Amino acid sequence: MADGPYALNDDGTAKDPAAFQQALKSDREKMQALKEEPETLRIVMGDDMHAFQELIKGVYQAEKKRMERASKSLSERTIDAQRASATVPRDTVQLYQQLHASGLQYGPAFRLLRNVHTPDLSAQ
Structure with a gap:
């Protein structure tokens, strides 16, 4: 898992939510991407740390599931498919x-x- 302000607990919540939030706000590229997600941007810019933690946790769990699916599908591929x-x-x-x-x-x-x-x- 990431270190510094983006460090996460095992459940996907931020170890230091205020530092995580500040790091997001300071990252121009991430903030530009968040403009396309108004509800997410509202939570990131807001003061509700519980909602912020739930947002981070949800993103973490979705990415974890995506990686598990990708890993499973890769492991199920035949040698011929991998070679191709x-x-x-x-x-x-x-x-x-x-x-x-x-x-x-x-x-x-x-x-x-x-x-x-x-x-x-x-x-x-």
């Missing part, structure tokens, strides 16, 4: 460097990957 969606080639040298940087060390004898492809996330 992985269209972007990856440099295996760079991949092994990233693995090494993360603490996984594969010597030359274990470097068996010749072709690595990942999904094109820019299309989503």
Whole structure:
């Protein structure tokens, strides 16, 4: 979970709702996006901390459910479907460097990957 003013409790409420609210108000990009949601903007700009906490909690829970659905659908895909969606080639040298940087060390004898492809996330 996020740190600083956007830190959340396990239930999705803000650890410091006043700091969370102030951080939102100070973020021009987020405030611009909120202008398209007048009811949400009213809660963010208002003084009702209970309503603000419920708003944050609702957004957190909706995102959590969305991520669970996405994870479940990805895990249920067949190998052929995964292979068909992985269209972007990856440099295996760079991949092994990233693995090494993360603490996984594969010597030359274990470097068996010749072709690595990942999904094109820019299309989503």
